[in-house]
Amino acid sequence: MLGFYNAVPSLLWSALGLVPLTIFCYQHVARPWLYGFIIVSLLAYGLPFSRFRRLQLGASVGLYQKLGVPRLNHFTQHGTLINWLIRRQYPQYRRVRTRASLAGFARATYYQEQFHLVMFVFFLLVSVYAVVRGNLGWAMLLTFLNVLYNVYPMWLQQYLRLRLAGAPKPDK
Template identity: 55%
Template sequence: MAPPRNADAPLAGRLAFYNAVPSVVWSGLSWGPLTVFCYQHMARPWLYGLLGVSVLAYVVPRAWFRYWQLSKSPAVYRRLGVPWVNRLAQHGAAVNALIRRRYPQYRRVRGRPSVAALVGSSYHMERFHVAALLVFLWAGAYAAARGYWGWTGLLTVLNIGYNLYPIWLQQYLRLRLAASAGKPLG
């Protein structure tokens, strides 16, 4: 028998839906043009090769993420506008404000177990965006090598917005969690 649900807490399905909307929107806006470029202009062996190389980002040990962290200071991320990205991301300020409108008591982080889960999730999201960054990077390089300068520019801009900033966002969130806990998180 399942424990009774707190009436002041949103259903898991509702949370998943609210958080899926920004993910689907940003993914469609970014992967859509990439898919069109790859389908229309990229030789299939190159496409399969770049996808294979990009998936290797998933085997990078978690400890290595410290070495490519942009900064140990949240101020650097704030100067780059990373908190602004958090407003429009899944589990971001806009989604949380929408959830809190109906469930004022809702908090994503409630104690040590939820902090540990959030840190683990941030590494998963960073891995995904590193793999995607490589896909966009290799596709942009392919476009440049073929002289498709418009595609090169578009894929570069999409890569920065869809992958680089979300990578920095995960690093920034871990720094904020570490500061609130008073110790480094790993």
């Protein structure tokens, strides 16, 4: 049941971001360009996690709060709304119970940020392609979706790590 609760927002966000992107790529992007964009985007998986600190907006949660990043956490997998729904059925549920689960959670934020960085690069390349080809409406839509589907989720992972750094550590 936990997997189901967490899959729903992930599927909804992915549909919102990826369906328009897929439609544009299928209808307008020449295949050699599409394959090149995919390859260039996948290169972001080679970026070591130590470099992700350079992408961070700041060393405190203040700027993230001003940008509304914590509000996004209400509507994501493992977010406050999903955790509330799970705790209604399983009151003892806690995602982070031990030091090991805390470390696993921190690692997961890097993997999620890395995925959204790869997708950010792909969306960006396709958006630039749309501008060059004169599809300004598509370019604006894809740029908006890039911010919503990739930039804010990357900021959310950074925000969560900053919150973890300041949180008391579990005993075990």
